[in-house]
Amino acid sequence: MLSRWYSISVLVFWIATMSWLIQRKVLPPLIVGEPPTYRTILADTRSAAAVGWTISMEDQPLGVATSTLRRLDDGSSQIHSQMRLTRLPLAELTPGWMKSLLRLLDVDARLTDRTLALDADSRLEIDPLGRPVAFNSKATFTEQRPRQSLHDDAVSGFDVVMQGVVDGRYMKVKLRSGDFFYNSDVFLPTNALMSDVFSPQSQLPGLRVGQTWTVPVYSPLGPPGSPMEILQATVERDEPLVWNGQVVSTRLVVFRGNPGSGLTSDQAPKARAWVDRDGNVLRQELVLLSARLSFERMPDDQVPPRAAR
Numbered sequence: 001m002l003s004r005w006y007s008i009s010v011l012v013f014w015i016a017t018m019s020w021l022i023q024r025k026v027l028p029p030l031i032v033g034e035p036p037t038y039r040t041i042l043a044d045t046r047s048a049a050a051v052g053w054t055i056s057m058e059d060q061p062l063g064v065a066t067s068t069l070r071r072l073d074d075g076s077s078q079i080h081s082q083m084r085l086t087r088l089p090l091a092e093l094t095p096g097w098m099k100s101l102l103r104l105l106d107v108d109a110r111l112t113d114r115t116l117a118l119d120a121d122s123r124l125e126i127d128p129l130g131r132p133v134a135f136n137s138k139a140t141f142t143e144q145r146p147r148q149s150l151h152d153d154a155v156s157g158f159d160v161v162m163q164g165v166v167d168g169r170y171m172k173v174k175l176r177s178g179d180f181f182y183n184s185d186v187f188l189p190t191n192a193l194m195s196d197v198f199s200p201q202s203q204l205p206g207l208r209v210g211q212t213w214t215v216p217v218y219s220p221l222g223p224p225g226s227p228m229e230i231l232q233a234t235v236e237r238d239e240p241l242v243w244n245g246q247v248v249s250t251r252l253v254v255f256r257g258n259p260g261s262g263l264t265s266d267q268a269p270k271a272r273a274w275v276d277r278d279g280n281v282l283r284q285e286l287v288l289l290s291a292r293l294s295f296e297r298m299p300d301d302q303v304p305p306r307a308a309r
Contacts, residue, residue: 035213036204037191039130051202052298075128081199085118122196137162186228189214205279207251211235231255241274243282250274
């Protein structure tokens with residue numbers, strides 16, 4: 001009798017498990033289609049065009065960014081992103097761990113109204129199968145100071161360098177700044193779309209409401225112990241957007257902390273992206289520390305010539 005009830009319990013548990021699996025993993029792709037991957041992005045001929053962004057915070061311009069895609073002879077691809085911020089507000093965008101490095105710049109502890117310039121350069125390598133295999137990101141922070149003498153260097157600064165190489169299901173990440181080094185292994189989900197925090201994805205083709213995917217984000221401003229953050233992207237709804245003086249029909253993608261990481265229960269949006277029906281990301285907003293940054297896509301004829309090459 002006991003064996004019979006045990007068998008029934010096992011059967012009920014199996015049915016419940018399979019129902020959850022079908023509902024959460026099998027039906028969504030069948031209903032809403034597969035989410036974007038590097039394979040679909042690279043297959044879109046529009047992805048080869050250079051893309052420029054204007055960057056602002058609270059409607060105040062901060063700088064510009066560019067992104068270009070290079071297809072190599074061996075079938076792999078490289079996404080090259082560059083960014084220049086002419087006035088990085090220290091009070092809003094400086095993480096606590098970086099304050100010790102700012103002492104190298106003789107920056108006063110009172111960060112209000114103090115600014116740095118930031119130049120960032122990153123490269124993401126993708127293999128012929130559309131899988132990310134490595135990235136390299138360098139951020140250079142500089143401050144222009146009044147000269148105290150003819151022999152005084154009016155410009156001082158420091159670099160934060162991040163490198164990552166895929167090893168199986170993990171990304172081996174190295175962070176270096178001056179004499180500081182940190183290594184970390186980060187689990188890399190299948191078909192993840194990696195992103196630099198200062199370089200939004202320019203193409204997301206074939207979006208449909210309800211699609212979800214994972215986005216590992218690496219940032220030179222992140223804490224050394226967590227150089228990459230895994231976000232979950234969801235296409236939540238259709239939403240009109242005013243871009244380049246016109247109202248454009250877009251799909252809104254919302255990025256939140258990955259609930260499967262178990263590190264946080266905060267599901268407030270970390271970023272949002274507005275994507276037109278051709279798959280072009282027109283605007284992206286992200287929360288970085290206590291600030292909200294906005295990336296606005298430039299019209300094609302306004303992209304800087306350096307990025308267009």
